[in-house]
């Protein structure tokens with residue numbers, strides 16, 4: 764794990780629209796006291812999204828990623844951010860400690876997007892995106908493999924267990940950051956921690 768000045772980790776919760784990112788972030792923020800950084804809200808507040816030119820999808824915003832990063836740079840440096848966004852590869856790996864890709868099977872995703880009032884074309888695009896594992900691949904391409912975790916979110920029990928797992932991971936991350944020393948002992952501890960780490964088997 765790279766050394767960092769952050770005392771709380773920055774965690775990305777990403778995935779296709781409708782998979783349950785915001786639900787997970789909200790619950791996680793409540794349970795841990797970390798800050799729910801809703802990128803949608805940042806985009807609105809700083810007016811850094813341009814309306815799409817696609818006439819069938821006028822509400823989608825094209826976001827200026829450089830300006831977005833400028834807006835959240837201080838938050839990321841401070842740490843303790845739960846980043847809620849349907850893309851992940853724009854956030855610098857040095858600023859990120861864990862990437863959770865939320866997943867949902869297509870039948871349930873269809874119902875959720877329909878309930879949101881999405882049109883057929885937008886529903887189809889998002890369902891394709893989920894089937895093709897676009898966000899999972901994006902996360903794996905942008906970050907170290909061991910930082911990327913896939914989390915199924917199809918029931919309320921899933922939300923609870925996912926939040927519990929991330930909470931445990933945060934505790935162990937904080938413990939690791941406070942640790943000093945080096946060499947063999949550290950290597951042995953790393954090995955033991957990996958076995959205990961609730962994310963380890965699934966990362």
Ligand code: DAT
Pocket residue numbers: 778779780781782783784785786787875916917918919921922
């Ligand atoms: P996202 O932020 O990925 O767009 P969301 O958190 O707003 O998704 O969730 C979309 C809808 O699905 C919302 O009505 C809440 C519901 N939902 C999310 N996660 C769920 C889960 N694990 N079980 C049942 N419903 C869930």
